[in-house]
Amino acid sequence: MATLADVARRAGVSQATASRIINGSAKPVTERLRVRVLAAVEELQYVPNAHAQSLARSQRSAIGVIVHDVSDPYFAEITRGLQRVATEHGRLVIICNSYRHPERELEYVELLRAQQAAAIILAGSGYHDAQFTRSLNSKLQVYERTGGRVTVIGRHQHASDAVMPANESGGYLLGAELFRLGHREIGVIAGPRLLTTTTDRLAGLRRAARDYSRPLRHVAYADFDRDGGAAAAASLLAQRPQLTAIAALNDSMAIGALAYLRSAKIEVPAQISVIGFDDMPIARDVTPALTTVRLPLAEIGARAMTMALDDSLRDRPPRIEEIGCEIVRRESTAPPP
Amino acid sequence: MATLADVARRAGVSQATASRIINGSAKPVTERLRVRVLAAVEELQYVPNAHAQSLARSQRSAIGVIVHDVSDPYFAEITRGLQRVATEHGRLVIICNSYRHPERELEYVELLRAQQAAAIILAGSGYHDAQFTRSLNSKLQVYERTGGRVTVIGRHQHASDAVMPANESGGYLLGAELFRLGHREIGVIAGPRLLTTTTDRLAGLRRAARDYSRPLRHVAYADFDRDGGAAAAASLLAQRPQLTAIAALNDSMAIGALAYLRSAKIEVPAQISVIGFDDMPIARDVTPALTTVRLPLAEIGARAMTMALDDSLRDRPPRIEEIGCEIVRRESTAPPP
DNA sequence: TCAACCTGGGAAAGGGCTTTCTTCAGCTAC
DNA sequence: GTAGCTGAAGAAAGCCCTTTCCCAGGTTGA
Structure with a gap:
């Protein structure tokens, strides 16, 4: 796997310069070097190591989503909305299926924290289980305290930003x-x-x-x-x-x-x-x-992602968005016989 | 965010020791230190930084999946199968929706390479577009050359492991x-x-x-x-x-x-x-x-993931698994009137 | 008693990148 | 001619881990 050092060597510049050119940094660089570096990138098929970048920048970018099961149409629709917004913002989404196992939800929160996720979106129903709720809350709090954002969909047991279907x-x-x-x-x-x-x-x-x-x-x-x-x-x-x-x-x-x-x-x-x-x-x-x-499932997803990405909300009291519902009359209902 | 250094300091040991204890390394460590370190981990709610780990171990673990759209039931089923196997193996799956845009597929291959994905599974249909196929192939080859594995579902244009629905x-x-x-x-x-x-x-x-x-x-x-x-x-x-x-x-x-x-x-x-x-x-x-x-959509997904994870296949000629189909007669067909 | 060997633990070298801090060359201005 | 800039490039520190290598202290055996 070609590294930045390889690119720099090939282009005859320092790593610093190569990095600046590749990332389009604000610092000005001569056109001559720019061309050389980009040529080297092309020849070596260089792609920066995302882990190293994330480490060096110490800035989080991926968004974690915990659902019960993406293949369930309910979550599939929500996920569609989530993905749309995330893609618009150039963010990577990590989808985790808990299959309705509370413990797995806890594990995934840890995993997403380990992955340095910028935000966690909890998109499955809450559980009536005080002990579980407490440990989840405490894990989420730890996550938030270290700069992560949490958005829930339809769970009232967490004091975070929430999209609440009615x-x-x-x-x-x-x-x-x-x-x-x-x-x-x-x-x-x-x-x-x-x-x-x-x-x-x-x-x-x-x-x-x-x-x-x-x-x-x-x-x-x-x-x-x-x-x-x-x-x-x-x-x-x-x-x-x-x-x-x-x-x-x-x-x-x-x-x-x-x-x-x-x-x-x-x-x-x-x-x-x-x-x-x-x-x-x-x-x-x-x-x-x-x-x-x-x-409006896809919209619920889109709103949740929008909230999760909205940095202006940081350090404000959690915001709650209510999503209304309406009856859709089709053919499966009628007066009783 | 607590780091390993914090844990080590708190437990009064070196980072090396802390790391060994946390990862259950083969190297023996006295019980006394083990307890102290684990206590520190607990108190600090320490979770190792996955990016730093991946960098230090220079070992790949996530699996990338490129589908057209997870919310489409066809891909939802395949994804279910993929996820099941991945979870059994403790692997993280990164799902990418191309929404049938070839360029986005190319971008995602790069992205997954950047993420150091251990394997890429291409789960959408192929395109009749020679130029695109060529650039995709070349990107995949670069990826494979740097140690990545590629598995495709139902695409015959790529010389990689494949699960081929009939x-x-x-x-x-x-x-x-x-x-x-x-x-x-x-x-x-x-x-x-x-x-x-x-x-x-x-x-x-x-x-x-x-x-x-x-x-x-x-x-x-x-x-x-x-x-x-x-x-x-x-x-x-x-x-x-x-x-x-x-x-x-x-x-x-x-x-x-x-x-x-x-x-x-x-x-x-x-x-x-x-x-x-x-x-x-x-x-x-x-x-x-x-x-x-x-x-058998879920099974197709499961097989693809199994192949992608099977390291014994490395450096062998690509394996192709055919998946048969069968007619399911229900009520929407009858002889003509 | 001393050499040879374990053993548990730490120091430090990466891993690949970003970014701050320096350096240096080329100018302007006096 | 030199002080003082400016602008472009490089050196190196640092992000957080893992792992190799090394060391001290304790055993063992002759």
Whole structure:
């Protein structure tokens, strides 16, 4: 691997000069040397060692992102937004999948600190686990104290900059929509109990139930994915066949529920309504097209990255951006039969 | 940020000793010092600077992956496989989205070289662009010459280790399935002409057409995504309403086609059959469930990462792994009306 | 008792780059 | 002619680690 010293030697200049030319430093250099050095760079196919640069400059540039799983459409969309902004700013993004293992999240914070990440963006749901939250917070604080920036998406347990999707009011919208249509007994497919996203959305749903004076007795907790949704729909209906609507706390689970209902030959929305949450891109392409609560996922990602990169925020009180959601009515909901 | 020197000072030992203890070096150290150093690490919340380590060890560890777009389900699945294997080996993955801009691919190769990536995995389709291919090849060769490993997925233009999805024979399967069902005039929704994935799959399809002595006159080229597929389906049918089947060269486009057909009130598969390619997870959840050619995407990713990490392959002739595909019959195909 | 050998620990040399501090040549100005 | 600049280039320090090499003190064996 060619080094700067090689380039300098070949061009017959000092390393200092070579470095200045390659980095377009402010210090003026004669055109003659510039040409020679650039020629040497070309001939040797020289690329500066990023680690050495980062060490010498002691300036951080990469941005770390911790998600549950990039291949989940929810995070894929958020990541798309994150990447767009990062690329615009010429920043490298390091993506870490925690696969919903809290310990792995802790490990990744350390890893990103070791990598001298300029900022860490936590893009997965928070956990109801006081001990974990404490150790995560302490790790994040250490990171911030050493100059790192932290931005979270939808986690209220951390005193850092945050982009907060309106999970609670989205949950309310979800419930209100069904109750307004006249449904009285609805089944809820919730995500893992441990996730704050689940409880936030559920809280909104419960509030809607209170406002409309409806019970909310049938809640099934499942994995936040398609198969979890399918299984939960099955168990919900086995337990309570009279349900006229199913509210899933994310689209993946709603799609799973649709799959189950199709296999069980139950008509949607004629016999039962289904509503989701998130409005992932695929929601409009399933049949019936999914009524859901829209969250502008890519925008959430973009905003989080923008905050993380905004250095003027340094040493100010954490800023919180609320992101609203809206109902998107498609074909999977109707009044009860 | 605490440094090793801080730790050593606090523990009252030399940096050398501290380093040895922290890294669990082979050199024996007394228990007394070990305890003191680890305590200092804990108190200072010390994390070694990864850049300094990489510099000192001059050993590469991260793996670079260049995809078109992680948020595309096709790449999301591949990436999932890649990540799984990388994590098992304790390797960091740097994901780069080229968004199908060849120049950006070139830039990312440089960037990954600068980052001292141990390997680069090129996971997007190749381009029909001789000049680009040449410059990419030359950049990759430079990278390999300096000890980097290159693994490509589905690109035949590079003389490196490769995982090759059977795009051509998958295309054949695609066509054969429709012709066997009795379709005589089929419309093809192809991806961008510039991509080798498009032409490979199309070549298989043409071969099937020859074998079954059927014409293949209606090919629409479009973006490799849902909206491209919808637009292409519309133009195909505007041009030739008698078509009884549409073969899309990937599932996203097939789903777009289904969306268009639904909006145009054309029944699938009663009036027209639709077949896709890839078998993305969502293919089974659209209605009608999509008949498609299955490619084990996550496994492709896993194999590519395994090859990239397999050091025993160093200095051997490049290894090529073929990955077969199979037809998955669901509900979007039927004999012509 | 002394040479030969371990052993655990430290000093210091890198690794590749940036950047400050110097140096030196070439000018201007008196 | 020389003091005083200015501008361009180089020397060298420093970023944070790892690892080789070396040393002192303690063992062992003859």
